[in-house]
Amino acid sequence: MSAYIIVEVKVHDARLYEEYKGQVQPTLEKYGGRFLVRGGQIDLLEGDWNPSRLVVLEFPSAENARAWWSSPEYADPKALRQRAAVTRMILADGVDPRR
Numbered sequence: 001m002s003a004y005i006i007v008e009v010k011v012h013d014a015r016l017y018e019e020y021k022g023q024v025q026p027t028l029e030k031y032g033g034r035f036l037v038r039g040g041q042i043d044l045l046e047g048d049w050n051p052s053r054l055v056v057l058e059f060p061s062a063e064n065a066r067a068w069w070s071s072p073e074y075a076d077p078k079a080l081r082q083r084a085a086v087t088r089m090i091l092a093d094g095v096d097p098r099r
Contacts, residue, residue, distance in 0.1 A: 002094035003062035004036075005069070009053040009085050016084035023077040031068035032060040058094075065091050 011017045028034060037056035044050050059065040068074055069091075081087065 001061060001096050003059050003065045004092050004094060005057040005065050006090050006092060007055040008051040008088040009055060011053060011085045013084040016080060020077055020080045020084055023080065027071065027073040027077055028068060030073060031064045033057050033068050062091060062093055
């Protein structure tokens, strides 16, 4: 079942964050991850949640997502992101297509 990492990002060092963006894509491939949302326009429809930047990643499974997040391939880019931005990140299971 697919799983999704959803990230709210508040960038405080744009130069470092651009460097991170250039490094993260190749780390996803080994784990079957791909970007569904990477920045872009956000329109508030309800409530008061209004992130300045939103990222959504899709993985084949939660296990793949966790493996990517803790992988040696992602360690250096992750450290770069953590220096460049404040993030809030969750992992959510997708809907079972058999239901």
